[in-house]
Amino acid sequence: MAFSYKKSVTFRLLQAAKAQRARSGGHLMRIGLHPGQELVLKVLSDVDGRTMSQLALALGVQPPTVTKMVTRLSAQGLVRRQVSETDGRLARVFLTDEGRDRVLSVDKAWKRLEKEAIAGLDDKDRKKLRKLLRQIEKNLSLTTEIDPELDNDTDDLDDDAPIATVVPLAVEA
16 A cells, blocks of 8 residues: 555645745735745844854754845845954844834734634644644654664554654754
């Protein structure tokens, strides 16, 4: 029996993520942003004056990606780079007044998107969904190894497929 990918949680998650990104892109376009740029603004609104490396880490992207985003946001007048007074190799990124105003627009767009995404779900289902999504995020943020000792009793999965056990990634200090 073939694996029914359309019934899998990961396929549904992928489809939901694609739909969210498309809808989010529409909302962001109306306020002059591209997907991903709003996160730079939000991260800076939490802690302004981060370095490019700190931004990359907070956003979960590579430094060249941050450089490109910051360059574009700077050209729009939403952020500014300032070279460190103590280390000329280090640049910090700050929101401009216009950038702070745009964060308010991002918040409104996110609230609108949230309402659209959770329409028809009651409070109990919303809380459960958030909890389940956090668990999926946690699971997928870890490496997996095949464990032949585990029983293979999951629903809708190929009976011959091994079950993976989650093993945390080694974190360097």
